[in-house]
Amino acid sequence: MASPILGRTLTIHEFDILVGEGAAGTGGNAAAVVPNYVFEWLQEQCLAQTEGEGARWARLAQRGGRLVVQVTNYVGVIRAPGGLQIEVLPKVGRAGGADENWARRLLIRMLSCLGPFRHIRTARAELAATKMSLLEVFVGEFLDAVSAVVKRGLRGSYVTRQGNLPFLRGKLMMSAHLRHNLVRADAFFTEHDDFSTDRPENRLIHAALNEVIAQSVSLENQRWARELRFIFSDVPPTGDVTGDIRKLQPARNMIHYGEALAWAELILTGFSPLTGAGGRSAASLLFPMEMLFEAYVAKHLERAIDPALRLKVHPATHYLVEHQAEQWFRLEPDLVVRRNGRNIVVLDTKWKLLDVTETMRKERYNLSQGDFYQLHAYGHTYLEGEGDVVLVYPKTEAFRHPLEPFFFPNAQNLRLWVMPFCLDTGALICPANQPNRVSFPMILQLVDRQLSRPDGTPSLL
Structure with missing residues (x-):
């Protein structure tokens, strides 16, 4: 069941149900109740999708003969009317029986793998996440960065x-x-x-402080932001965000402004590409979990693989077909590992919870036939039909170890692996090489060695 509304923050998970106050109990125990005016606003967001303007983070559904709103695979914070913050956490936390603080810390670690959020000090942010909502955590990071600028003096x-x-x-x-x-x-x-001191950098920070004061519900962050804004009182807030961002020029004496300006730009542009639609819009901090999981896996694998190897993200160098001298349908795998200019492994990340217990065998463990078609195409185009393609899923209690490899009937030298990725340790769980488990770099080195199975067909084991 979703958390009750405390401190104007409601915490739910991916794909949870939201209902209005008059429909309590409609969605069962998984439903979260929000004020009616918030529920009406959520409906506006969903209906706006049909006009091509709404975000993809919620959709209308029916439960018990009543209309409900279901959040999708987007996580983060939704700023609803009236100051209510709806915090959406990864579903893997609920599936693993973990508490909300664990899921919130995981989300912070994942966000730190994205370029715009590279300035997150994860240890401190994860600690703060145990006391306040995700949005307030990032506000605190911004205010700390501004404090560092103030300590060194405003540049003029x-x-x-x-x-x-x-x-x-x-x-x-x-x-x-x-x-x-x-x-x-x-x-x-x-x-x-x-x-x-009236220069673009200071104008942007002043405007971001005004935005934080207007949006934050934390008394501590409000007080901190007002104190910092007083120091910028001689600087007018920007009236042209885009224009002042374009005026920013790298300079040696402005290096200490870097983190504060990165946060200011995020705040002034709505934190993310997703913002509320409709008559009562509100800024949101929302990200698709597929994008976060891919960035998280890529960052950790790049650190783990052998230095002689190169990890490419979204190479997009091949197409599915050619027609009248034109290339159609670009094939863009998530990750490709290369050695000496040659592709040796293709990986695709999937934010989906598998269940590999025997009871789920008839359901094919929730694996998607479309994903297998996709990897088959990647294997033939990027690996020329010979080598290893990998589907990477989050590790859960129901999916702790990799599956036996899959072989394509007409391409026995092309293997498909289904492997779990541990979100806690940031490690890909590779097949066991009796009696010890081998690491991902070792698997990559074994690709060219073509170890043999008992029946003579190539294998990594």
Whole structure:
């Protein structure tokens, strides 16, 4: 059952059901109850999808003859009207019996693998996640980065200004002076350099602080943001976010601004490409789990493989067919491992919970036939029909060890592996090589050795 609304934050998991106050009990124990005005707003988001404007993080469904809203595979925080934050956590936490803090910490680690969130200090953020919602955790990271900028002093620059002054400063602009002050002896029209902190970097941070004060529900973050905003009081907040972002130029004396500006850009652009639609929109921090899982696996495998190997993400160098000298239907696997310019292993990540118990054998362990077709095409195009393709799924209690390899009838030298990836350790669980388990780098080295099975067909084991 979803968590009750505490501190204006409701915590649920992927694919949970949301209902209005008047329909409590409609979705069973898995349903979370939200105020009616929030439920109406959620319906607006779902209906907007039919017009091509709504986000894909929720959909309308029916339970018990009533209309309900079901969240999809997007995780993060939804900012609903009235200040309610709906926090959506990965479903793997619920499936594994883990608590919400574990799922929230996992989500932070996954987000840190994405480029825009590379500045997350995961250890501190995971600790903060045990006390506050995910959105407030990231607000705290931004405020800490701004504090670091303030400690080193706001950077300014000299700006050339012209105008009438009651004293002579800089260079006297004689022609303009005679034109403006012909009958005035108490003014001088001058051109001078003025040192000012009114520059794009400070304007963006000031605007982001205003946004944080408007969106945050944490009293601690509110107080912290107001204190920092006071320091930027001499700097006007940006009125053109896109224009000021374009004006940013790398400079040696601005290096310490890097993290604060990265967070400011995320805050001012809505944290993510997904924002609320409809008359009562609200900023969201939402990401598809497939993207997060892929980035998480890629980052850890890149560290694990042999230095002589190269891991390519979304290489997209092959097409399925050619037609009249044109290439159609680009084939873009998630990960490809290369050695000496040659593809040796293709991996595709799938955010799906498998169940490899014997009772699920008739259901083929929840494996998708379409995924096998996809890997078959990758194997023939990227590996020329010979080698190893891998489907990577999250490790759970129901999927702890890799399956025996699958062989394609007309391509016996092309093997398909189904392997679990441990979310806690960031390790791919590879097949056991009796009596010891081999590592992923060793498996890659065995690809070219073509070890033999008892029946003479090639195998990695």
